[in-house]
Amino acid sequence: MTYLRHGAVGLLAIAVALAWAPGAGAVAPPHDSNLSYQRLSVGGDYFLNYDGARDGRSATRDWPVTMIFWDDASVNRVKSFYDDQRGYNRRGGYMYEGYRRRVNGVYIRPRFDGDKGKKTACDSAAQDNHFRVYGDYTDRFSDPRYGDFVVATTHIDRGEGTEPSDPCYGMKYFGFSEDVEDDMADLAKSSYTVREDHKKLYNKESLYLDTSGVDKHYWFNNGYATIVKMP
Amino acid sequence: MLPITLADQQPYPLTRLGGPEAGFVLTTANRRTPELRYRVPEHRSGDPRRWLKVVLRARVELAGDHGGRGFGAISLLTSNYSSATAEFGPVRDSNGAKKVRWTGAALHGGREVVTARQRFRIAFTNYARVQGSKPGVHTLAFRLRIDDGLRVRRVTIEPGSGLWLTRQPPQALAVASTKVIPSRPGVGQPFKIRFSIKNNGVIDSGPVSFDPLLPPAFKLRARLPQIKRIAPGRTDAADLDVVAESAGSYRIETLASSRVGQALAIARPTVVATSPTPERTARTFATLEGRNDEGGTGPIRVVLIGVAVVGVLGIGVWRRARQAR
Numbered sequence A: 001m002t003y004l005r006h007g008a009v010g011l012l013a014i015a016v017a018l019a020w021a022p023g024a025g026a027v028a029p030p031h032d033s034n035l036s037y038q039r040l041s042v043g044g045d046y047f048l049n050y051d052g053a054r055d056g057r058s059a060t061r062d063w064p065v066t067m068i069f070w071d072d073a074s075v076n077r078v079k080s081f082y083d084d085q086r087g088y089n090r091r092g093g094y095m096y097e098g099y100r101r102r103v104n105g106v107y108i109r110p111r112f113d114g115d116k117g118k119k120t121a122c123d124s125a126a127q128d129n130h131f132r133v134y135g136d137y138t139d140r141f142s143d144p145r146y147g148d149f150v151v152a153t154t155h156i157d158r159g160e161g162t163e164p165s166d167p168c169y170g171m172k173y174f175g176f177s178e179d180v181e182d183d184m185a186d187l188a189k190s191s192y193t194v195r196e197d198h199k200k201l202y203n204k205e206s207l208y209l210d211t212s213g214v215d216k217h218y219w220f221n222n223g224y225a226t227i228v229k230m231p
Numbered sequence B: 001m002l003p004i005t006l007a008d009q010q011p012y013p014l015t016r017l018g019g020p021e022a023g024f025v026l027t028t029a030n031r032r033t034p035e036l037r038y039r040v041p042e043h044r045s046g047d048p049r050r051w052l053k054v055v056l057r058a059r060v061e062l063a064g065d066h067g068g069r070g071f072g073a074i075s076l077l078t079s080n081y082s083s084a085t086a087e088f089g090p091v092r093d094s095n096g097a098k099k100v101r102w103t104g105a106a107l108h109g110g111r112e113v114v115t116a117r118q119r120f121r122i123a124f125t126n127y128a129r130v131q132g133s134k135p136g137v138h139t140l141a142f143r144l145r146i147d148d149g150l151r152v153r154r155v156t157i158e159p160g161s162g163l164w165l166t167r168q169p170p171q172a173l174a175v176a177s178t179k180v181i182p183s184r185p186g187v188g189q190p191f192k193i194r195f196s197i198k199n200n201g202v203i204d205s206g207p208v209s210f211d212p213l214l215p216p217a218f219k220l221r222a223r224l225p226q227i228k229r230i231a232p233g234r235t236d237a238a239d240l241d242v243v244a245e246s247a248g249s250y251r252i253e254t255l256a257s258s259r260v261g262q263a264l265a266i267a268r269p270t271v272v273a274t275s276p277t278p279e280r281t282a283r284t285f286a287t288l289e290g291r292n293d294e295g296g297t298g299p300i301r302v303v304l305i306g307v308a309v310v311g312v313l314g315i316g317v318w319r320r321a322r323q324a325r
Helices: A002-020 A075-081 A177-188 B299-324
Strands: A050-052 A061-072 A088-091 A095-098 A101-103 A106-108 A112-115 A118-120 A127-134 A141-143 A147-158 A173-175 A193-200 A205-210 A216-221 A224-230 B011-013 B024-026 B036-040 B051-062 B071-078 B081-092 B098-106 B109-115 B119-127 B136-147 B152-157 B162-166 B173-181 B191-199 B208-213 B218-220 B235-244 B252-258 B261-267
Touching (some): A061 A095, A061 A177, A075 A147, A075 B136, A095 A127, A095 A147, A127 A177, A141 B098, A177 A193, A177 A224, B024 B136, B051 B071, B051 B081, B051 B098, B071 B152, B081 B119, B109 B119, B173 B261, B191 B261
Parallel strands (some): A061 A224
Antiparallel strands (some): A050 A061, A050 A095, A061 A147, A088 A118, A101 A106, A147 A173, A193 A224, A205 A216, B011 B162, B024 B152, B036 B136, B051 B119, B051 B162, B098 B109, B173 B191, B191 B235, B208 B252
């Protein structure tokens, strides 16, 4: 009898402990911000405040937009600036930014710009800085106050190597968008006018570890994009 | 020369602004034209509103051996702010053949052209930057930019380039209203979100398409709506047919796009539970690890607690049955 009573209490205790363990029942990461359309000024083109899969769904978002290059910017100009000399000598994988697409005067679906982006070599901590930069089908957006502009998402990739001899080999995780935004802003200061954390894009993510996907994502962004004037 | 005052709703090509009859020529050695001046008059109350557009017409001639790399750009500058930029550079098509692609970004539009020619013509219009269209005297100039080693022989800015006053606003669409029908739909009950869009411009909108950002709990029941056309000054509506799989208050953004501009409509439907369902409690953990834990009773937890309770009850019943024997 005592054995049975202990067994019952033990079963109940294990079930309750499992039920209240952190992460149990977690399905999707609870983001601080919603996926939403943003523009830089009245009358300007709209863009999404996160990139992601080619479906514009909140659940498949990838990283927040953290940088805006404006005045006379284009995807080519930004990639040309962050070149081999500045350490950005590798390519990443495709993600997509939502926008509208026009063919023969009519807006049609899909409305996404894909980009592999550029990334640095892995450092001693097996991580690199990765950015993707997006415009519409003309390789930039247009705004009456900010001119031709493009938007960029930033993040760290860590542990993408598959062999121990690979400098990128290590524990795998991704994220920390805000930190890469700071690094890229510092590089731009040598050539352009930079205003850090200037434009609110409603994509704040306070630091947290998201384990809902295959890989660990550390979300971290203050919700304000750094703007770089490229005259 | 005194600045030309832009008074009429008509084109102001280079020649009217004091530019040369043959246009300007830009080369690698001469990358910027002299400045022409124009005056935007004060807007008088009662007058119809007007907007300033820029017209870029140019002929580009790449060097025979342009290197197959790099890119260049021609910019039309109003008060030293780029109002229209055409970027061009070598590309390869899907068969690997060498081509040249040029693009021009404009508000709710732009141009993209791929050509096999080394000499090609660029033509597109855009609205002038705010900084160059306020009342007062401004400058107009053109600039050639070359990056990453592209070799350009010559760029000719055609005399047809210049300015143009128009009554068509840069973004002519506006959201008149959004309505949820019925006002408080239930879970699993189909409902409509009606978007009324007004065309504030002076030209026909053409087709207006809708791009909603739907929360994960929402599903579309039909194809995305489209309005065939909205005449100037008129309003028309389109319905988004959706169904929600869980109760709550939602925010749904929908971008309406047409050739005359874009408008962002926001609807806030409240979906009520059709049968009593347990409410999920608010997130209580905000730590680094804890953001995945919503602090409520998730499906796995319900199953585990259920197993425990059934187990304890089962043991009790078994004990009583045994004692009764």
